[in-house]
Amino acid sequence: AQSVTQPDIHITVSEGASLELRCNYSYGATPYLFWYVQSPGQGLQLLLKYFSGDTLVQGIKGFEAEFKRSQSSFNLRKPSVHWSDAAEYFCAVGAGVGGNTGKLIFGQGTTLQVKP
Amino acid sequence: GAGVSQSPSNKVTEKGKDVELRCDPISGHTALYWYRQRLGQGLEFLIYFQGNSAPDKSGLPSDRFSAERTGESVSTLTIQRTQQEDSAVYLCASSLGGSPLHFGNGTRLTVT
Numbered sequence: 001a002q003s004v005t006q007p008d009i010h011i012t013v014s015e016g017a018s019l020e021l022r023c024n025y026s027y028g029a030t031p032y033l034f035w036y037v038q039s040p041g042q043g044l045q046l047l048l049k050y051f052s053g054d055t056l057v058q059g060i061k062g063f064e065a066e067f068k069r070s071q072s073s074f075n076l077r078k079p080s081v082h083w084s085d086a087a088e089y090f091c092a093v094g095a096g097v098g099g100n101t102g103k104l105i106f107g108q109g110t111t112l113q114v115k116p
Numbered sequence: 117g118a119g120v121s122q123s124p125s126n127k128v129t130e131k132g133k134d135v136e137l138r139c140d141p142i143s144g145h146t147a148l149y150w151y152r153q154r155l156g157q158g159l160e161f162l163i164y165f166q167g168n169s170a171p172d173k174s175g176l177p178s179d180r181f182s183a184e185r186t187g188e189s190v191s192t193l194t195i196q197r198t199q200q201e202d203s204a205v206y207l208c209a210s211s212l213g214g215s216p217l218h219f220g221n222g223t224r225l226t227v228t
Contacts, residue, residue, distance in 0.1 A: 043119075043120070043219040043220055043221045043222065044207070044209075044217075044219040045219075046217070096164070102217045103172065103175075104159070104161065106158030106159040108158045
């Protein structure tokens with residue numbers, strides 16, 4: 001069965017430090033992979049996506065993610081975290097067929113806290 | 117408006133009552149999705165509408181849940197005989213073709 005695992009429920013980093021959020025997926029074919037961010041009181045915002053091609057994907061707000069097929073991982077990284085990055089982060093894999101690219105399986109999320 | 121609009125933003129209902137949640141997608145977006153987010157968990161897919169095609173209802177958790185969409189406009193998600201386990205944030209999203217999803221801010225449903 002398709003699934004997404006985010007091993008870290010909660011992460012705290014200092015402002016200016018680097019960040020890596022882990023995501024592992026289980027999917028039979030080449031996956032469509034996504035990272036979303038959810039800030040308090042706001043809707044989900046797409047950070048980046050991987051469909052095919054270059055395995056290192058650049059997103060908004062200085063985030064990037066690397067698809068590693070051999071490890072079934074799609075970890076999110078940022079070289080220097082800002083206080084405004086404090087939010088909940090969700091990894092997702094596309095589970096739809098045909099044109100249904102929005103049927104996603106989400107991980108449970110990682111809450112990021114940023115220390116001043 | 118420019119984004120996906122959901123109403124109400126908050127709904128408190130008594131166990132056993134029916135509730136109706138509304139979603140206004142971005143104009144022109146042909147695809148519409150409903151997701152549920154329980155406290156401390158990721159989103160669960162509920163239902164997908166694409167134009168006039170038959171909806172993908174594979175994520176609806178029980179026959180108490182139903183949804184409608186007229187053409188490419190507003191959608192309503194109805195939960196009949198609500199139970200406490202239905203308490204969650206219900207999120208709507210729309211997209212055009214294969215474009216990424218645009219999510220609304222959700223309806224927080226509390227069943228007492």
